[in-house]
Amino acid sequence: MLFFTIEGFAQNDALLEAYKNDVKIRKTGMAILGTWAVGNMISGAIGRSQGSGQTAYFHEMNLIWNVVNLGIAGAGYYFTATGEIPENASVLLDDQVSFQKTLLFNAGLDLAYIAGGFYLIEKAKNTTNRPERLRGYGKSVILQGCFLFVFDIALHTIHSKHSSQISDFLSHVQLGPNQVGIVLGL
Numbered sequence: 001m002l003f004f005t006i007e008g009f010a011q012n013d014a015l016l017e018a019y020k021n022d023v024k025i026r027k028t029g030m031a032i033l034g035t036w037a038v039g040n041m042i043s044g045a046i047g048r049s050q051g052s053g054q055t056a057y058f059h060e061m062n063l064i065w066n067v068v069n070l071g072i073a074g075a076g077y078y079f080t081a082t083g084e085i086p087e088n089a090s091v092l093l094d095d096q097v098s099f100q101k102t103l104l105f106n107a108g109l110d111l112a113y114i115a116g117g118f119y120l121i122e123k124a125k126n127t128t129n130r131p132e133r134l135r136g137y138g139k140s141v142i143l144q145g146c147f148l149f150v151f152d153i154a155l156h157t158i159h160s161k162h163s164s165q166i167s168d169f170l171s172h173v174q175l176g177p178n179q180v181g182i183v184l185g186l
Contacts, residue, residue, distance in 0.1 A: 015089050021162055022096060026080040029155045034073035036147060040066040057136025065144045096159065103156040110152060113145030 040062045047059025086092040120138030124131035 015092065016085065018089065018162075019085050019092055022092065022159075023080055023083070025155070025159055025162055026099070027077055029151075030073045030077035030080065033069055033151060034077065036151075037066040037070035037073055040144075041070065054132040054136035054139070057133045058140045059136075061137045061140035062144070065140065069144075069148075096162070100156055100159055103152045103159070107149055107152040107156070110145045110149035113148070114142050117141030117143075117145060 044059045044061075044063030044066065048056050048063060051059055086095060117138045117140070120134045120141065124134035124138065127134065
């Protein structure tokens, strides 16, 4: 009986530690995204008010784009900070895998943003209707897409390494009809 009690505490401690690490990774990611957003909003507002032509439009799009980034970062940070501790390691792992899939999907969108930026720059060559706006917006979208791509891939990589630790832990858990055990390697 004592073995199962100690084992249960060890599993709960490991789960709690894994959850805390997961929260720390996500909060750090959202803090980085939020810092990027605020920096771009400030420089975008200054650049838009003091610039002209495509430079002004570049800064304008940076400002607009990062209002959205700041909203995503704020919501992500809030929901991470207020989330409940998962009931078991399997639930935590499922949540981590889902988050990683979201990051990979976002990385695909980031590549689409980059392509869209190049499209805007190319379209500027064939229009007389404010081509400087298309060039400025296009360069901004490329910059934002590149940052987000690196951000999403880096966060995915860090998060994947962490979730593999949970997967390793689960590989040592054995379930039976009337028991739960942890296999310890010697």
